[in-house]
Amino acid sequence: MSQYADVAAETAESLNGGGAVSLDKGLVSPARIEPRRSAGEMIQQLFAPGSLLVRHAFRVATLTAGAVWIAAAFGLRREYWITITIVIILQPYSGATTQKALQRVVGTVLGGIITAGLASLFHDSHAMLVLIFVFVAACVALLPLNYAAYSIFLTPAFVLLAEAGAGDWHLAGLRVVNTLIGGSMALIGAWVLWPASEWRDLPTLAAAALRANEKYLRLAVRAATGDAEAPPAIGVARREVAAAAANLEESFQRLLGEHRGPAIALKPVMTLMTYTRRFAVSIGALALTSDDATRPPDGALEPFAGAASAVLEDLAEAMASRRAPAPFPRPGEVARTRAPISAGLSARVERLARQLKPLHDAVAEMTAAPMVSRPPAR
Numbered sequence: 001m002s003q004y005a006d007v008a009a010e011t012a013e014s015l016n017g018g019g020a021v022s023l024d025k026g027l028v029s030p031a032r033i034e035p036r037r038s039a040g041e042m043i044q045q046l047f048a049p050g051s052l053l054v055r056h057a058f059r060v061a062t063l064t065a066g067a068v069w070i071a072a073a074f075g076l077r078r079e080y081w082i083t084i085t086i087v088i089i090l091q092p093y094s095g096a097t098t099q100k101a102l103q104r105v106v107g108t109v110l111g112g113i114i115t116a117g118l119a120s121l122f123h124d125s126h127a128m129l130v131l132i133f134v135f136v137a138a139c140v141a142l143l144p145l146n147y148a149a150y151s152i153f154l155t156p157a158f159v160l161l162a163e164a165g166a167g168d169w170h171l172a173g174l175r176v177v178n179t180l181i182g183g184s185m186a187l188i189g190a191w192v193l194w195p196a197s198e199w200r201d202l203p204t205l206a207a208a209a210l211r212a213n214e215k216y217l218r219l220a221v222r223a224a225t226g227d228a229e230a231p232p233a234i235g236v237a238r239r240e241v242a243a244a245a246a247n248l249e250e251s252f253q254r255l256l257g258e259h260r261g262p263a264i265a266l267k268p269v270m271t272l273m274t275y276t277r278r279f280a281v282s283i284g285a286l287a288l289t290s291d292d293a294t295r296p297p298d299g300a301l302e303p304f305a306g307a308a309s310a311v312l313e314d315l316a317e318a319m320a321s322r323r324a325p326a327p328f329p330r331p332g333e334v335a336r337t338r339a340p341i342s343a344g345l346s347a348r349v350e351r352l353a354r355q356l357k358p359l360h361d362a363v364a365e366m367t368a369a370p371m372v373s374r375p376p377a378r
Contacts (some may be wrong), residue, residue, distance in 0.1 A: 052201075055194040056092040063090065067182065069340050078174055078179075079273045085182025090190065091197060095258020097190035100147060101183045107151020108179040115172035116157040132160045198255040202269065203366070205251050207236045208318040209244040210359070214312035216241050216280060217352070220287035221305040224345070234287055241280045249273055268365035273357045282355060286348045292341040300339040304349050307334045311356050315363045324367050 014020060047054055071079030079162045089104055095320045122128060135157035144147040159172050216237040223231050254268055259266060307329060318325040335353035337346075 001261050002206060023213045031066075039053075051201045057188055058089070059193045060087060060090050067185060070181075074294050076178070078171070078178060081178035082182040082185070086186045086189075087178050089183055089186040093254050093258065094190040094195050095198060096254060097186060101187050102146035103146075104151050105179060105183045107148045108155050109176055111155025112176040112368060113157050114152070117321055118156060118160075119172070128160055132157060135160065138177075179227050198251055198258055202248070202251045202255060203322060204318040205244070205248045206272055206318040206363075206366075209241070209248050210238070210312050210316035210319065212241040212244040213276065213279055213283065214285050214309050214316070217286075217308055217312070218305060220283045221301045223287045223299060224296065225301060231287075238280070238284065241276075241283075243279065245273070245276050248276065268362040271358055272362040272366065275355055275362065279352065279355045279359065282348065282352050286345075286352065296337070296341040296345060297339045300337050300341055301349070303336045303338055304334065304353070307336070308352060308356060311360065315359060318363055318367055322367055325363050327358060328357060 026092065063086050067082045067086055071075070071082060076082070080280070085104065089097060091100060091103045118131065122131065135153045138153040139150055139157055142153065155172065155175060159175060203361055216234070219234050219237050224227075252266075252273060257267070311329065311334065314326050317323075334356060335350045337349065341349070
């Protein structure tokens with residue numbers, strides 16, 4: 001924290017005074033810049049087997065083509081409302097699709113009722129302009145807050161703006177019907193066509209976060225024992241942990257949208273997310289133990305590093321393969337060292353050892369749940 005504060009103060013001073021920032025103090029180790037991936041590598045990753053985006057693309061294409069065929073076969077009017085509804089509602093995850101479909105359908109139905117009422121009350125073109133202004137402004141203001149409220153005001157705004165000149169007020173009802181058709185097709189497609197369940201994908205992301213922490217821990221132990229090659233790689237490892245933890249948290253947010261079971265079933269996931277972050281913070285504290293006063297003897301931390309890494313790797317493998325983790329080591333087994341170490345360093349090692357237990361318990365609970373232990377087939 002002191003190093004970061006010094007860098008911030010010096011940077012602010014240089015910005016205010018126009019001077020240059022000194023780069024020779026070595027307060028923060030420079031990060032290793034990874035080479036930028038080529039366009040071919042990114043395209044190859046995008047179309048890799050099992051890619052979420054590829055499945056979603058085929059799902060959207062199949063349903064929109066089906067909507068065009070159904071509209072042509074049954075002679076439906078304004079068939080583009082069906083395809084627009086499908087494209088807007090469909091999300092890569094079924095839970096998010098269900099939520100957006102309900103919001104869109106309910107909002108459109110209520111908006112259609114409002115439009116029908118307006119048709120019987122207002123006939124003057126100037127009044128129509130005022131209503132269009134009000135509804136469009138409400139749409140833009142409400143979209144970041146609630147999609148259902150946005151949809152309620154979208155229907156009268158769209159019908160008044162695009163269709164009032166035709167004088168056909170039955171278009172409001174037609175918009176409701178086409179939205180219902182498009183919403184139903186989107187829901188069925190999300191459930192039937194290559195469904196992506198978050199309970200299937202979240203364990204893989206959890207395993208990646210655990211493995212990132214294991215790599216970070218190994219580098220922190222090397223840095224704490226004075227290895228000069230470890231600090232430059234620690235920054236990269238720390239960012240990998242942060243990215244993996246963020247991916248896990250985003251997956252959990254999507255899981256909230258599709259979870260229909262008891263809320264208590266989500267407790268181990270929340271525990272895993274919390275202690276993934278806490279464990280990384282504790283590793284960072286261990287990495288700062290590099291001065292001569294607290295530096296441990298060579299090899300003193302190897303028993304701890306080996307035991308903790310073994311636990312983390314087993315937890316990651318348990319999540320990836322949806323199996324129960326191995327029993328947690330006996331009390332004191334993880335925190336053991338090969339030689340006496342300073343009191344401060346010992347406290348950091350013991351804290352890391354304690355934080356492994358909640359991670360182990362969370363993985364044990366998650367792999368014991370039926371929805372996690374047997375992932376659905378792709």
